[in-house]
Amino acid sequence: MPEKRRLGILISGRGSNFQAIADHISAGELDATIAVVISNRAHAAGLQIAHERGIPALVRPSQGIVREEYDRQLAAELKTHRVDLVCLAGFMRLLSPAFIQEFPSKILNIHPSLLPSFPGLDAQAQALRHGVKITGCTVHLVNEELDAGPILRQAAVPVLPGDTVDTLSARILKAEHRLYSDAIKAVLAESA
Numbered sequence: 213m214p215e216k217r218r219l220g221i222l223i224s225g226r227g228s229n230f231q232a233i234a235d236h237i238s239a240g241e242l243d244a245t246i247a248v249v250i251s252n253r254a255h256a257a258g259l260q261i262a263h264e265r266g267i268p269a270l271v272r273p274s275q276g277i278v279r280e281e282y283d284r285q286l287a288a289e290l291k292t293h294r295v296d297l298v299c300l301a302g303f304m305r306l307l308s309p310a311f312i313q314e315f316p317s318k319i320l321n322i323h324p325s326l327l328p329s330f331p332g333l334d335a336q337a338q339a340l341r342h343g344v345k346i347t348g349c350t351v352h353l354v355n356e357e358l359d360a361g362p363i364l365r366q367a368a369v370p371v372l373p374g375d376t377v378d379t380l381s382a383r384i385l386k387a388e389h390r391l392y393s394d395a396i397k398a399v400l401a402e403s404a
């Protein structure tokens with residue numbers, strides 16, 4: 213039997229996208245294995261999810277380390293775990309060009325808007341401020357510009373009357389949880 217493709221998942225917080233990927237794998241809907249979860253924050257809730265499921269998880273605090281050096285260590289850790297794909301899932305750091313070049317076309321990110329609209333922080337609040345009626349989420353390849361790499365998959369989500377950042381974020385998040393695994397599946401199928 214061929215070895216399963218190995219995902220390295222980078223998180224900084226809640227980890228619900230990571231959890232959804234793990235759920236799709238457990239349900240047999242995504243043929244891959246999570247080789248390692250790495251958080252740059254010690255208190256990321258996603259770490260607990262990894263521990264409960266027996267998924268290898270590491271904390272690699274980024275504070276006080278020069279970006280290039282941190283990214284070098286991170287890339288080395290991911291290589292030690294022989295990851296085929298790096299999935300950013302709420303990882304709140306910019307990655308340096310040297311890191312990106314280590315994994316050409318193998319780094320994915322999920323963003324809670326229909327890019328190129330509303331890149332950067334608070335995408336849901338940006339959508340509400342602009343009064344758009346449709347927003348959504350995007351999975352894209354990571355390049356050296358923030359939230360600007362080639363788009364792989366998008367899902368549209370309506371903005372409803374009376375929406376707050378919380379209600380809209382929850383509706384988008386539900387779509388994110390499906391979309392990320394679909395995108396990973398497509399990328400793995402292409403490189404099979």
Ligand code: GRF
Pocket residue numbers: 223225226227228229230301302303322323324385388
């Ligand atoms: C998601 O909204 C994702 O699109 C954005 O950060 C959030 C992470 O949520 N990049 P979670 O940690 O996966 O729950």
